[in-house]
Amino acid sequence: MRPARPAAGVLHDLVLPWYAAHQRDLPWRRPDRSPWGVLVSEVMLQQTPVSRVLPVWQRWMSLWPTPSALADAAAGEAVREWGRLGYPRRALRLHAAAVAVRDDHGGVVPAEEAVLRTLPGVGDYTAAAVAAFAFGRRATVVDTNVRRVHARAVTGTALPAPSLSRAEVELATALLPEDDARAAVWNVAVMELGALVCTARAPRCGDCPLATVCAWRLAGSPAHDGPPRRGQAWQGTDRQCRGRMVQLLRDSTEPVPGDALRAVWPEEAQRDRCLDALVAEGLVEPLDGGLFRLPGLAS
C-alpha cells in the first residue's frame, strides 16, 4: 500500500527552517535589489544555470539599473550584453518588456501577476515569480524545481511529466501557506530545495529535510517509468547555425558583410533560411550594401 501524502503543514515545518539555514546568497535576493532586478534575473534564469547568470546580471544592473534605462538603449545592446547565456531572443524580449514598462506603466515594474503576464517574455512562471519574490505576493510559483520536489515528496514519482498539468498547479496552490510573506518564502524555499538537494539526476536525499516524509523515498525510490526523455539534437540544427551567426555579430563592433555571416555555415539553404529567420525575428538587422548588425546599434 502506498504511503500517505505528507500534509502541507508538515512540509512547511521541514522546508522553511532548511531554507533559512541553507539558502544561497544571490544578489537578486538581497534586500537592496529592485523589482526590475528580480525580473531581469528571472528571465535570465529561464533554462540557464545560476552560475552563468551571475556576472551577466551584475553587468546589466550596472548598465541599466531601471527599466527606462534599458528601454532607452538599442535592442542590439541588450543582445550583445546577453553574451553567451543562450536563447538571445530573451534579451530582445526583455528589452521590449522594458519599453512596455516605460511607455505603459510609468517606468514602474507592475506588481500584479496578470499585468506582468502581458510583458514580452513573461509567462505564467515568471509573472508569478516576480509577484512573489519582488512584491511578496501570494502567487503560485511552479518551475521545474518545484515540479520535481512535488513529484517526489508528494506524488511519489521520480520525475514530473514533460508538460505541466492542471493538477500540478492545483497541488502547488494547495500547498501554499495562507500568509502572504510565508507563501513567498515557501515558493523560493521549494525551488532552492529542488536546485540544491532534490536534483534531477542524483538527488542528495541524505541532506534532504523531507527524507523522512518523502512519498518517493517511502515507496523505495522507484525509477522513472514514463517514456524516456528526448534530448535536444544539436549538430547540424538551425539552432547551431543561428548561434554562430549571432555570435559573429555580437563579437563585431562593425556591421558584418553578408558573405562573412554566411561563411559560418556550409549548407546554403539552411544558412539562408536561418539568416532570414533571424532578420524576421528582429535579432539581426539588414543594412544597405549587404551588411548586417545587431538591431538598432549605432554604426
Add this chain to the structure above:
DNA sequence: CATGCGTGGGA
C-alpha cells in the same frame, strides 16, 4: 499541445 529556441558544465 508539441516544437523550436543556445550554451557550457558536470556526471
Add this chain to the structure above:
DNA sequence: TTCCCAAGCAT
C-alpha cells in the same frame, strides 16, 4: 567522451 539538462516562452 557523450549525454543530460538549467528558475520557460511563444507559436
